[in-house]
Amino acid sequence: GSGGFRKRKHDNFPHGQRREEKENVNPSSALMTSFKSFQLELDTRHDKYERLVKLSRDITIESKRTIFLLHRFTSAPNGEDILNESEVKLDAVRRKIKQVAQELIGEDMYQFHRAISPGLQEYVEAVSFQYFIKTRSLISVEEINKQLIFTAEDREETTNMTSNSYDKQPHTWSLKVTPVDYLLGVADLTGELMRLCISSVGNGDIDTPFELSQFLRQIYDGFTFIGNTGPYEVSKKLYTLKQSLAKVENACYTLKVRGSEIPKHMLADVFSTKTELIEQEEGLS
């Protein structure tokens, strides 16, 4: 970036006044030697960070796609296929996470946490969404971490590993999703569940919304229990969570009140006007 620009600028004016003065500086002095090693150290660190950011982005994109795929899941006949396909996709995501884990061998994970956190949150969201569709329950953080233990079967894959760390490398390694990443992922999950609820009404599914509202309420209770013990981001998500819950609860309310009167095929219609109303209210507040 601009650092490179600065360098070029100086190369263009090697005879500038300051340059001449600089010639007094002995390039092999102790200070210059140590700064050369700092350069190496910083570059190595930044490169690793960039690689992790890239991996994190790939993880985010693939996880988002998995979520979109899972939204197509209805109790339609191809339900099984979609679940299988999502499993394949998540396996691909896990392979990316394995690369992340490899980058972090021998490192302090928290040093690079900012680079990988968005990807991990999105992965938590995708994997917990799939788990919910399959089992109608919340995946635990332990369960997620269990799937992120990798064995060294295809070690050859790793290219950017020095021979030194190769020896120290354990045969299995793992990546742990931090409790905070997990919580943020689960908070995002509730948004997806809300969408699932709305679309399932559209499909004439009367049971799912009630199930979902109960599940969301449990999660909401959980988050209020944590309250402000958690970091700032968690409390921020609480507000969105409340909105999602309100939408789902209102949907259930509408179903209950109107469900007995209106023919099933018209429900979707009633419902869509109702959500519009809610959205308008939100726009005002």
Next chain:
Amino acid sequence: MSVSDMFIALQGVLTADQDIREEIRKVVQALEQTAREILTLVQGVHQGAGFQDIPKKCQKAREHFATVRTQLESLKTKFPADQYYRFHEHWRFVLQRLVFLAAFVVYLESETLVTREVVAEILGIEADRERGFHLDIEDYLSGVLTLASELARLAVNSVTAGDYSRPLRISTFINELDSGFRLLNLKNDSLRKRYDGLKYDVKKIEEVVYDLSIRGLNKEATVGVGGEK
């Protein structure tokens, strides 16, 4: 496991985390206090009379670093050794300040740049991440940049105090430092922002040297160094 059980477990983890942070904050507060004391001590060199007893001031400052070492020792016990970067933010600022103070003392004593290893030794910590509580390279470099602005100030004040040779030596030192930093490819982060300030320090010192040379004061300085002090 039910949803509420899961959240109860998570809440426990978060509370434990908060407790650790609380402990760390306490120690860091004490460290900041010590750092301020050392700063007050070494700030004395800017006063006219201060130039006379620099070695004595450095000696005293070094004694204070013993307190720093015990405080850092207790900080190490407050969190798991392999989670340094998880809590890094808490002590980052004070550690940079301490690096600056150590670098300043070493500069006043020997007019050289303190190495990372020596700072680590003065602070009683490690230079390498592998060996435990260590000095992050960016924190070290930040501390060094603070030293540069302090030296720009020292150059001005040493002229006021009648020491005309010191600015020339500071100028050589800062120029070498500047060339050193120019080797680094900095990202657009806080370190880079602070590095951008280095050129103003360089400029300031060059102005001082210029003022001295047009008045022929730098020659006088080289002749009568002993007398000036």
